[in-house]
Amino acid sequence: MLTFLRGRTLSSAIPLLVVLLGVFLLARLTGDPTALYLPESATPAQRAEFASVNGLDQPIWKQLLDYLGGVVRLDLGTSLRTEESAAEMALRAFPVTLSLAVVTMVLAVLGAIVVGSWAAYRPNSMADRVSSFLSMTTASVPDFWFAITGVWILAVVLGVLPTSGTDNGVLSWVLPIATLMIRPLGVLTQVVRGAMVSALSAPYVRLARSKGADSRRVVTHHALRNASAPVLTVAGDLAVSLVNGAVIVETIFGWPGIGKLMIDAILQRDFAVLQAAVLLTAVTIFAMNIAIDIGYALLDARVRDVARV
Amino acid sequence: MVCAERRASLTGTKAAVAAGLAAVLCLVATACSGPGVAPADTVRIVLPDEPPTLEPCDASLTGTGVVVRSNITEPLIERDPTSGELTPLLATSWSQTAPTTWTFTLRPGVRFSDGTPFDAAAAAFSIDRAVNSSIGCDVQGYVFGDDRLVAEAPDPSTLTVTSPAPDPIMPLRLSFVEMVPPSTAATAQVRQPIGTGPYQVASWDAGTRLALTRNPGYWGSPPGFARAEYQWRSDSSVRAAMVVNGEADIATGIAPEDGAGELGISFPNNETTALRIQATEPPLNDIRVRRAIGLVIDRDGIISALFNGDGAPAAQLVPNGVIGYNSSLRPEPFDPPGAKALVEAARADGVDLSVPIRLIARTGLFPRVAETTQAIQYQLSQLGLNVKIQMMDNAAGLKYQQRPFPERTGPYLLVIQHGNQAGDAAFTVDQYLRGDGYQSSYGTPEFDARIAAAEALSGQARQDALAGLFAREPEEVDQYAYLAHMRGMLARSPRVRYEPNAATGDEMRLAAMSPAG
Numbered sequence: 001m002l003t004f005l006r007g008r009t010l011s012s013a014i015p016l017l018v019v020l021l022g023v024f025l026l027a028r029l030t031g032d033p034t035a036l037y038l039p040e041s042a043t044p045a046q047r048a049e050f051a052s053v054n055g056l057d058q059p060i061w062k063q064l065l066d067y068l069g070g071v072v073r074l075d076l077g078t079s080l081r082t083e084e085s086a087a088e089m090a091l092r093a094f095p096v097t098l099s100l101a102v103v104t105m106v107l108a109v110l111g112a113i114v115v116g117s118w119a120a121y122r123p124n125s126m127a128d129r130v131s132s133f134l135s136m137t138t139a140s141v142p143d144f145w146f147a148i149t150g151v152w153i154l155a156v157v158l159g160v161l162p163t164s165g166t167d168n169g170v171l172s173w174v175l176p177i178a179t180l181m182i183r184p185l186g187v188l189t190q191v192v193r194g195a196m197v198s199a200l201s202a203p204y205v206r207l208a209r210s211k212g213a214d215s216r217r218v219v220t221h222h223a224l225r226n227a228s229a230p231v232l233t234v235a236g237d238l239a240v241s242l243v244n245g246a247v248i249v250e251t252i253f254g255w256p257g258i259g260k261l262m263i264d265a266i267l268q269r270d271f272a273v274l275q276a277a278v279l280l281t282a283v284t285i286f287a288m289n290i291a292i293d294i295g296y297a298l299l300d301a302r303v304r305d306v307a308r309v
Numbered sequence: 310m311v312c313a314e315r316r317a318s319l320t321g322t323k324a325a326v327a328a329g330l331a332a333v334l335c336l337v338a339t340a341c342s343g344p345g346v347a348p349a350d351t352v353r354i355v356l357p358d359e360p361p362t363l364e365p366c367d368a369s370l371t372g373t374g375v376v377v378r379s380n381i382t383e384p385l386i387e388r389d390p391t392s393g394e395l396t397p398l399l400a401t402s403w404s405q406t407a408p409t410t411w412t413f414t415l416r417p418g419v420r421f422s423d424g425t426p427f428d429a430a431a432a433a434f435s436i437d438r439a440v441n442s443s444i445g446c447d448v449q450g451y452v453f454g455d456d457r458l459v460a461e462a463p464d465p466s467t468l469t470v471t472s473p474a475p476d477p478i479m480p481l482r483l484s485f486v487e488m489v490p491p492s493t494a495a496t497a498q499v500r501q502p503i504g505t506g507p508y509q510v511a512s513w514d515a516g517t518r519l520a521l522t523r524n525p526g527y528w529g530s531p532p533g534f535a536r537a538e539y540q541w542r543s544d545s546s547v548r549a550a551m552v553v554n555g556e557a558d559i560a561t562g563i564a565p566e567d568g569a570g571e572l573g574i575s576f577p578n579n580e581t582t583a584l585r586i587q588a589t590e591p592p593l594n595d596i597r598v599r600r601a602i603g604l605v606i607d608r609d610g611i612i613s614a615l616f617n618g619d620g621a622p623a624a625q626l627v628p629n630g631v632i633g634y635n636s637s638l639r640p641e642p643f644d645p646p647g648a649k650a651l652v653e654a655a656r657a658d659g660v661d662l663s664v665p666i667r668l669i670a671r672t673g674l675f676p677r678v679a680e681t682t683q684a685i686q687y688q689l690s691q692l693g694l695n696v697k698i699q700m701m702d703n704a705a706g707l708k709y710q711q712r713p714f715p716e717r718t719g720p721y722l723l724v725i726q727h728g729n730q731a732g733d734a735a736f737t738v739d740q741y742l743r744g745d746g747y748q749s750s751y752g753t754p755e756f757d758a759r760i761a762a763a764e765a766l767s768g769q770a771r772q773d774a775l776a777g778l779f780a781r782e783p784e785e786v787d788q789y790a791y792l793a794h795m796r797g798m799l800a801r802s803p804r805v806r807y808e809p810n811a812a813t814g815d816e817m818r819l820a821a822m823s824p825a826g
Contacts, residue, residue, distance in 0.1 A: 032708075082500070151546070151550050254547070256517050261516075
């Protein structure tokens with residue numbers, strides 16, 4: 001297992017480094033933030049001072065080395081916009097996104113298992129067709145459209161939910177979670193259904209049935225366990241993509257998470273905050289990928305065997 | 310109670326399911342009465358963005374000024390947004406006591422919210438900090454340029470301000486300087502200021518909410534609401550929905566299609582939209598081509614179809630009410646045949662009209678900016694011009710809007726929006742019409758001399774000279790194709806009494822709000 005872990009860690013660390021370098025360089029290609037932060041008629045001396053104070057007058061390679069040195073020292077710089085520590089801003093925002101993502105994925109996986117297994121248990125039945133239609137529809141709906149429509153129907157027309165914000169306890173979570181969950185739920189339901197159809201027609205399931213095992217045990221103890229590996233893989237990929245959805249959800253619903261922080265940092269050319277937010281997100285995804293790989297290996301001995309080879 | 314009783318009568322799995330359903334029903338029931346309930350003494354405002362800072366010397370930035378100005382901090386003098394007149398605030402009177410010196414008498418008995426007395430020394434400190442320091446105050450560039458001022462306090466109630474050259478509008482310029490106590494950092498900006506205004510900062514939960522409470526030591530009448538809460542939502546339809554749903558009392562920056570319905574209020578916002586023509590680049594360096602661009606834009610059509618009729622065709626960069634506005638100017642007519650004739654004349658003289666011209670606009674500059682840009686592109690294409698749209702975000706667009714402009718760009722047209730909140734056209738012509746103006750792409754030495762002469766005048770002579778500049782610019786320079794004098798829109802809850810005005814977008818006075826009924 002240690003060999004397996006070492007290999008996965010090394011292979012995941014390379015994309016992490018590429019992401020950090022890419023964000024660092026691409027952010028600077030979008031332009032000089034001076035015009036956004038200095039008065040319109042700032043003198044050349046004031047502009048030069050701004051660039052010097054913020055290290056923007058240094059060659060790119062020097063800025064990159066300074067940044068990487070800062071990462072090693074856990075000093076991620078200061079926000080140009082608010083003059084706060086970029087790391088503190090990212091750490092303050094991150095739990096908001098993390099809690100949204102965790103709740104979303106737990107509900108999406110549970111919902112997908114229930115609906116997908118139910119559809120697979122009676123393939124081509126009316127229930128199967130309805131669940132397939134709904135899951136494909138939800139997987140295709142644009143999340144920003146779903147969010148705005150949800151606000152108008154549930155908040156404005158029916159008045160049962162708040163439009164946005166975090167002030168109303170559990171109710172504040174409903175629309176953001178529903179918006180974030182809709183696509184993973186649709187995709188995962190299809191994955192669960194496909195995996196369960198295969199598993200339920202496998203010889204070991206037929207054997208279990210012939211031995212008289214009841215249907216619930218066959219589904220939950222035999223088929224579902226073997227169908228869970230592809231579900232876990234897809235769920236992992238979807239969890240990573242939740243960061244994209246978080247940008248939209250946090251922007252529309254006013255949640256102060258890492259997605260909103262990133263988009264604001266991009267628009268304001270606030271390099272330090274953007275880099276801190278990306279670093280934190282990338283490290284989390286990196287850790288999550290490792291955890292998924294471990295879970296995958298625990299579920300499927302063939303994966304461990306391949307890793308040993 | 311009902312929820313609990315139902316739970317007690319069931320057991321096992323069914324009980325769990327019932328409990329879950331009951332919990333959901335209870336939550337929904339709570340929701341029906343939950344969102345939208347606010348303390349009667351609190352006004353809730355939702356803005357498009359969180360203020361980047363509350364630094365008073367950055368109050369000329371819209372995002373900061375809308376919260377800070379006249380709420381937390383105050384200037385010596387304020388400008389009536391409707392009449393344009395200067396009225397006393399922390400200064401009770403002022404006069405020009407020497408060609409380069411103005412003297413102000415300060416209001417007695419005023420204290421900052423931390424208890425520090427407001428006096429001439431504090432006023433001199435505030436002016437020095439905002440205008441002469443190197444802390445990068447936005448007001449410094451926007452209002453004062455490179456001028457350094459000498460502010461002195463001969464006695465606690467008298468302030469003198471001396472400029473390098475006679476400045477007939479010094480009081481107007483000083484209406485942009487917010488007063489802060491001498492304890493404020495002089496070498497760095499502050500995020501949360503102390504001021505003399507009717508409110509003070511209670512809490513700032515970064516990313517979520519900013520709360521102000523009444524300043525108990527305020528020198529004027531106590532404001533109607535004891536507390537103000539600001540939130541921010543990027544999406545304008547969500548901001549409108551918050552007011553409709555009773556979660557906010559005022560939502561700014563909304564558009565007619567956002568669904569505020571009868572709660573939406575349109576108001577003049579001093580903004581004027583235009584196309585700035587990069588007149589240094591062929592074929593735009595030919596004045597016939599520039600004039601043709603002005604003639605082929607269907608202003609009435611754009612205002613009617615895209616702005617819901619909320620706006621007026623523009624013939625100059627400032628609206629009525631600003632000193633220097635020329636009331637005799639009429640918008641250029643929509644004259645495609647005339648425009649075509651001008652273009653053909655230029656083509657006959659060898660002007661290459663096949664050169665690609667970029668039509669650059671910033672996303673979010675005003676509602677339906679993308680559709681407006683598409684309409685203009687279509688109209689320009691009817692002239693035979695090869696125009697391509699390029700939408701940019703704020704930072705990228707500013708590179709083309711402010712000097713130094715990018716080099717070797719080829720010809721481009723820039724959709725701009727200018728708001729003169731100062732009330733004097735000098736602030737506009739300096740930046741947008743002077744040849745080396747910070748946001749001007751082109752000019753002539755002769756026209757620059759006219760600008761300098763006009764700015765040195767005062768009274769009616771100043772009004773006439775500035776108005777004359779707007780009349781002559783199309784003949785001598787023709788750098789702009791004006792579009793419209795715009796109007797803003799906000800959503801207002803029935804529980805609040807507030808009338809927006811031309812300054813609302815930059816300075817939303819909480820003291821002007823009160824509970825309705």
